[in-house]
Amino acid sequence: MTEAPLETRSTEPTLRVWGVGRRFGGLHAVNDVDLEIVAGERRAILGPNGAGKTTLFNVIAGDLPVSSGRIELFGHDVTAAPARKRARLGLARSYQQSRLFLNLTVEDSLYLAALGVRRGHLRPVTTRRDREMRERAREAARRVAIDDKLGEMVGSLSHGEHRQVAVAMALASKPRMLMLDEPASGLSPGERQLLTDLLLALDREITLILIEHDMDVALRVAERVTMMHEGRVIVEGTPDEIRANEYVHELYLGAPQRDE
């Protein structure tokens, strides 16, 4: 993929994070992080295990409250908003441990993902709108090539298929901002290629934030990379700058246990 020229895109920040911290007892899992992500950007967040990437995701998505700092999403201050309000603003995320509905079918899971940001969760009757949501669910399944498993129980699928369902669930709500937590982990090389192609083909309207251990996927998809270590942002730059950064090499790329 060639980089889209930045001028053609809105530079208005989709997500702004000011001095955000999250403590667990004495541990600063996330410490004074600033982040600004513009609409349509593809951003990767990298860092060794325990760098605070997933905790940062959790506070941005509202699964965990912040200990300090402020978060603005699509121009709204969401620091104190519950996860469901942020989802309704257009934020969708996936989880490292997939957190799937193991006793539902793939179609029902994707249907729930599509319905979540809409009204009518409590309807005790099925209407035409549900047919629309199911169509959207099937469309999301086609995008990740899991549409042959729509009627299967999620619990009976393989690990790779679980990752596909997780990405499809994030897509099914038609989000404005998509946060994926290690979508490529545990995937075969072929599945990784499919995932990379999918992410590269993603609508430019959607802002994408990616936590990824797989450097190939991350550096091919991302336009900017934020490097975290011990709860702090240590470097931010283009993939080339990150590759060239000596500190990053020492910390992560050159580490003997490169996680790929």
Add this chain to the structure above:
Amino acid sequence: MRWNVLRSSPKTTIERAIGAIALVLAALGPLVFNQYWAHQILIETFLFGIAAASLIFLSAYGGMVSLAQTALFGIAGVILGNLATRGGPGGTSKGLHLGWDPTVALVVAIAMTTAIGLMFGAIAARSIGIYFLMITLTYSVITTYFLGQVTLVSGFSGIGGINRYTPSWIGDLTGHPNRLYYVSLVAAVFTYVLIRYVVRTPFGITLQGVRDEPVRMSSLGYNVPLHRTLAFGFAAFLASLSGVLYVWWSGQIAPGNVDLPETISLLVIAVIGGLARIEGAWLGAFAFIIIQNYVRGFTFPFLGFGGTLFGGSFNTVIGIIFLLIVLISPDGLMGIWDRALAARSRVGRAGPSAEAPARTGG
């Protein structure tokens, strides 16, 4: 096998056939069975099955095991008793005896019980697992003592003669127990069909999502406590139907009908039937009531205990059966049934089964 093209269809076919036979037998009930069976065992099965179904609904589709269903069942009965009965000469029964029109009293009893259920649910909805269980147990205990101590509405002796005040469109039940038989049967079928319908609506599918992954549900935009609360209210509505039928059947309601042993009995019914499938509610109720009716007089050989003290040997027998079923199949009799069918279809296909393991929980 011919059915191979339609996966899981042999099971559905067998179950539909059994369901149809059961329904026909039930519809012919008073003609096929003797009076004792029709008017005692089967009516009780239908109405306690409804209460158990409300418990199983919450458990199978909402992931919540509630001990409050017996309390809600009793609350509906007590409200109906207070609203519908009139104090008469020689009436020793407690209660307000408001003497309302029975139809109005019926609607208000169901509505008030549902409202109380929503309130109970709103408080319990943020808790899960053992904490949820404890909160609902508290509701049950509070209800028992409230009814016992507030003599204005009940008192320990409770309210009697409620079955003399039935809506005119149902008519006299004491003289025509077949009417109650059919009312209970219709209510049971209604409950079953309603639950089967609701779990496929947006509300029901959402509830199953909440059961599997509440955190994921909130990040998808759902209000998880609100869903749990409404599910609890719906289950309270079902429990209220059961309570109303009970007071029409037995004529009376007292704190002893909702106390801890009764609360546990309903849980035993639901567990014997199976907490994962709605059908288990009536299967469990039937098994429980049969055992209750036929082992009461049983005396253990050599041990010599039994007789009529402490409910006779019933509690021991039901305890042993409960233990056996839970050990053999955590999903109760329905779980044994599911596994038997799965084994049968494996043998039938004579090859490794491509089918997913029998799913539980909806």
